[in-house]
Amino acid sequence: MEILSLLGDGILVAVQPLNLLLIFVGVTLGLFIGAMPGLGSVNGVAILLPITFLVPPGSAIIFLAAIYYGAMYGGAISSITLGIPGASTAVATTFDGRPLALQGKARLALVAAAIASFVGGTVSVVLFTGFAPLLATVALSFGPPEIFALMLLAFATFVGLGGDDIAKTVFSICFGLVLATVGFDQISGAPRLVLFEMNGFLGGISFLVLAIGVYGIGEMIWTIESTRGEVTNTEAKISVKGIFEDTGTTFKKGWKGMSIGSFLGFFVGVLPAAGATPASLMSYGVTKMISKRPDDFGKGHVGGVAAPEAANNSASTGSMLPMLTLGIPGSPTTAILLGGMVIWGLTPGPRLFVEQSDFVWGLIGSFYVSNFFAVIVNLAFIPLFIWMLRMPFTVLAPLIFVLSVVGGYAAMQDMFDIWLLLIFGFGAFFLRKFDYPVAPAVLAIVLGPIAEPTLRQSLLLSSGDPAIFFNRPISAPIMIVAIILILMPAFKYLRPRRAKPAE
């Protein structure tokens, strides 16, 4: 009961007129920042940090959290309408969101994303309110072996994602994982794979450069070429009634995905090294796996939008937890929020909940209120995004190309990366022509940078003994499940191949 009264006070703080206005402005700004490919919550939060000096710290962090929430909703918009995952957390949303938009069901996809985000956000704040201190302890016990096991599990849930040609899928995965290692070897401290001795590779290859190149340039040119320029645009009518109908459809077809996303997302998000991206990918994979008709995924299944969107919002709330209670940021955005707290003279750490309980509960209260506002604002703007999609394709296409280049530059602020983005784009166009699946490479460049260091940290801890993954109580079961999942489709694939020569 004490928690409820603290939470009540917190919500009262959040609905003070100043804070309410900040939340409203924050989610709206965040929505548009998140919708811009290349920009994400990290940009919004970083840039708005200084102006928060004009308001009290409590209100400031509420404002920043509102932007964070808004941007999480916004990420789905670029995945669905433009087909470019603007942030790594929205990669999984493109898998089904884009096909839905191409089938003229963009409104359904956008509504499903908004509703699922709301459900995920709400479930996660409730979990946050109830179990924060307990979960902080669990998060601390996740060391490198546990995180590696989790990454393997994330991969395992995606084994079936590739195309029909196994060799090409394997190529794509390996290529993504190799690209992820370019730049600098964190463990030995030495430069690595600085291709053609070009210094631009020292900073590594960002996920965004590959994703924007592949989807924003490669897929776009492929679409124009393969449809002979006759791209069918969405015909979705805009009406309030339609939005309500779509909400119903979302609950009916996407409830499984939403529930999985909400819970799995939160628990993965709480883990310091993991965060929202693996959370959304795993939720998508698990939802697909337990679905009765997994083949519908990737072709425009509402559950395929709902699961990752519920998960990434849920995980974003989750990743606030290690930041507040442990002082470890689970994502670049929370890292900047952490910096903000330091500037305001608040020390994140185990004592924060005790010593700054007004601040903490005000923030938690604002999660509830921000989430509520975010879904309203998001639904209200859906007609605008639909309208954008109804532009003639010869207007929409150059806009997407420009946003890809401008957004790609904004993300890294280096012309080198823009040229690299073009190379990936044209490369992806040709590979697409020969039926190489590109999604596995994009997944690999997201998960690889977490998987490789944790593997090597684990082996350093154990003096090179791989048994470390199997003799720790948390990593062992995760490893075993992951390995079973990876082997299962391999058996399936083996059978038809044996049958082939008989034809």
Next chain:
Amino acid sequence: MNILKTLAFGIAALGLTAPAAMAEWQPRKPIDFVIMAGPGGGADQIARFIQSVAEKKDMTSRPLIPNNKGGGSGAEALIWLNTASDPDHTILVTLNSFFSTPIRQPDLGIDIQNFTPIAMMGVDPFALWVQKDSGIETFEQWVETVKAADGEYTTGGTGTGQEDSIVFAYLNNAFDLKSKYIPFDGGGAVAAALAGKQIMATVNNPAEARGFFQSGDVRPLLVFSDEQMSAYPDIPTLKEKGHDFSYYNQRAVVGAPGMSDEAAAYYQKLFEDIFNSEEWQGYLEAESLSPLWMNPEEQRAYWQLQVENHTKLLAGMK
């Protein structure tokens, strides 16, 4: 920024002071404020703090725009400055990789003496940390424990060649110790790995370990500053243990090579004002940093000294 400021004005109904008196040289476009580390670390926090002070007091006519270039242990940032197309609008927040990275990677062709000294904002000390329930209470006990573990003792830090690994390497040489060193992604992750008992000891800045120190999860055994630190009473320095070694992380601002004298003078004045501000002095105090103000000539001499020290320390790591 105007749009947001106007917005914030409306919300908070607060006024801003008029711009400071006009100096001769003024930036004409946004200032590229490069940070030699990724978002969230100590250097990043300091850069954003500086930016926020400048913003709050409206000290610059064009904003400082933070730009994280942490790749290659700072190599990315150094190259970025070395090849900056507009050196008058490009400045860098540094840490010790400013010295160590060019030594470790001579192929980069970076000579730090070409950079333009601007301001030394302070130095960040280091301490040796263990878990409170490890039972280790003194540095001598720690040395015993590490020796008894015979190479199985696990330490952790931010990476080989980084500041903390240099300190560990010195300790290993000086006390004839052997231990495992696990690199993690940033000081916060290192502190959490210690509190979560993934590793047994760390060398970390006070700011990064503070949350777990206050909660009583970890304790310092030794500090690597010249004198004992007021934040940790009665914790000895390594110098008191008979080894003439102290180690700090520099928190300095430097300009791109080829910056004009007028621009350099402008930034030197700007950062002197920030250094003397109440906010910065409060930050130094709160984060246990030591002020170490230097004029540009002293900074160059300090760079020279640090390059020599790091050459020796890094050579000793092999």
Next chain:
Amino acid sequence: MRVGEIVTAGVLALLSIYLMYKASANGIGFVAKTGPQGGFWPFWLSLGMLISTGFIALNWVRGTSPQSQSDEPVLDSYGLKTLLLVGGGIIGFVALIDIVSMYGAVAIFMLYYLKVLGRHGWFLTSMMVLLFPLGLFFFFEGLMQISMPTGMGFTEPVFNVLYEIIY
């Protein structure tokens, strides 16, 4: 298509070999006591890439992949035209950034695409050419505080006026 398939596999195989060569500089072994070296992960995965291209080639020889049986050209005349006009336009756009600034390049690219490729009317074209880059400028420089390339020196007077407006 049939020739293209094997050429692509060949190019990718060469890429894999190059990546293996680069990775080998960091040590590809598994050292007792400390685990894999820096080049271990990229090297063996690049080998995985090489082996995959081997299988792709095998499928080509056996004719089991659809591409290896297709006689369609990789790019017919329409495809080639699209690639040259659209792809070339994008390359031109990026090349122009360093000369006429990001916003200038956006304006020229929009003009090219809307007028030359899209054959839209002058009203729509000129609105997009003027308003879109300007909108981007205020969004990125004003709101997000991200400065884009300003191109060569001659654009400076324009930017000085624009910066004066937003700061």
